[in-house]
Amino acid sequence: MKVIVCYKVVPEELKIEVNPDRSLSFKNVEWKLSQYDLNAVEAAMQLVEAVGGKASALTVGDQKVENSKLKKSILARGPEDLYLVKDEQLKEADTNLTAAALAGAVMKIGFDLVLCGEGSSDLYAQQVGIQLGELLKVPVINAVSKITPDGDRLIIERSLEDEIEILEVSLPAVLSVTADINVTRLPGMKEILAAGKKPVIEWDLNKIGMGHDLPKVETISTLAPEQVERNKILIEGDSELQIAELVEYIRRELK
Amino acid sequence: MGLLKNVWVFADKASPLAELCAGGRQLGEKVTAVVLGTEESAQQAIKRGADQVYWLGSKAEDKMFEDYTCTIAGLLAKHRPELLLVNASKRTKVVAGRLAAILGASVITNAIEFRTGEHNGDLQVSHIVYGGLAVRLEKPLSDIAIATVGNGVFRAETDSNRQGSIIEPPFVEDSCKLRLLESRVKDTESVNLASAARVVGVGRGIGKQEGLAMVYELAKKLKAEVACTRPVAEEEKWMSPERYIGVSGAMIKPDMYLALGISGQIQHMTGAKGARVIIAVNKDINAPIFEQADYGLVGDMYKVVPALMKNQF
Secondary structure: EEEEOOOEEEEHHHHOEOOOOOOOOOOOEEEEEEEHHHHHHHHHHHHHHHHHOEEEEEEEEHHHHOOOHHHHHHHHHHOOEEEEEEEEHHHHHHHHHHHHHHHHHHHHHOEEEEEEOOOOOOOOOOOOOHHHHHHHOOOOEEEEEEEEEEEOEEEEEEOOEEEEEEEEEOOOOOEEEEOOOOOOOOOOOOHHHHHOOEEEEEEEEEHHHOOOOOOOOEEEEEEEEOOOOOOEEEEOOOOOOHHHHHHHHHHHOOO | OOEEEEEEEEEEHHHHHHHHHHHHHEEEEEEEEEEEOHHHHHHHHOOOOEEEEEEOOOOOOOOOOHHHHHHHHHHOOOOOOOOEHHHHHHHHHHHHHHHHHHHHHOOOEEEEEOOOOHHHHOEEEEEEEEHHOOOEEEEEEEOOOOEEEEOOOOOOOOOOOOOOOEOOOOOOOOOOOOOEEEEEEEOOOOOHHHOOOOOEEEEEHHHHHHHHHHHHHHHHHOOOOEEEEHHHHHHOOOOOOOHHOOOOOOOOOEEEEEEEEEOOOOHHHHOOOOOOOOEEEEOOOHHHHHOOEEEEEOOOHHHHOOOOOOOOO
């Protein structure tokens, strides 16, 4: 089975700073692999280990996808090779453009199955995998919590808010997996060393047959929300008297 | 504020559909709802604010909501509304994403506010990004804008005298071939945190699942709903996912929010900041929640909760 697993390079959220004008500063930000995508990588490796075949990793974005630590980190988790679509046009691409770039690359690589995470840990739109499947005109579904290969099809378990579904999916297909489909493995020193020797194929948008596709939404601003003013009255202790003080405040508010 | 000409809405459940119909009324001159379910539910959509309903009939036993995507895509392509509002369930996210790919649009997810200007093209939508750290204001550039909207963004309304038309479009065979072999209902409760007047929330500071019993008891006394943080629901699995507050969970707007053993991570607080009054109890004096609360008490919730229960509120 030829599996392509998609991942996104995202900012470490804790390092994003808020400027006095409420805009965001990324100057001290380190970039990392989106956490939920690691479950997709693990799912791909488990499938390939079970039925044979090959797993490839794929990401699209601006020059950030070139980060050598991240390239090594994704390959150390098992994929045999890595495809990067690097293009300045993909900087802060919307879901539509991201899905289109992935579709172009996936068609060029060839696939039986594409796996995505449940959402990126920065924007968490949970849209790219779905749009990718529709662009490729293959079966696509999200919230996949278990994958069982069965010949040229997969039996999947899907975990929704209040239902569990068992579905039969014929290949090729695109699936988004949940964050609890598996426990990801930490790569060891051997895997990290081997990762440096694995092939990395780099394309731009032209190479995958895309011209000047524009995003379908324009960002006007990204601002930290205005703080709601709070009283910030703090009682420093839980003695009977102090709890009684809290009770008094609650009573006054609930009147 | 100018209005859009046509707003379409659909949801896979009745209560978000009611909210979206009300949202459609706020934003558009004409509201069209796409309804899958009983004829009664189609009529309900009109009472909730739709002028027109495309009634897809009752869902066939072997089908999923998602199997109606091509039917809905055909209707949208024909009638070209400026805006489509969709609730934010896992199912409808699939439908919204496929519609976006078919219609050449993007999907603005977790929308929290809509602005319509003087002209039709002036729609702007804000939504939460970076786990609640920021709000992004976006302008759709496609002919049709698609947005998913969480519970509680719009308030449902009912007008039992409202009249509207119900149209039954033909079913279009879906292009996405998935076979539903089995479906079972998860053992979950239905809870609507978004409309709760009082909420008691617990975080990992509770330490053990057994502690929940006293929290439920206190909530009962306060006539409050019980909620939690995402880790309590998704990692510890001590409560159902319907009960977690946060960017990807419920956005609450209660009169009072009592947060127990909650540190105050931004993802959680973004969902809770609509509360009029926030009261926090936490062992750690440095917990960020105290910076975002009206009243805070530094202490052990296992001491504070039983003490609170002895009082009448």
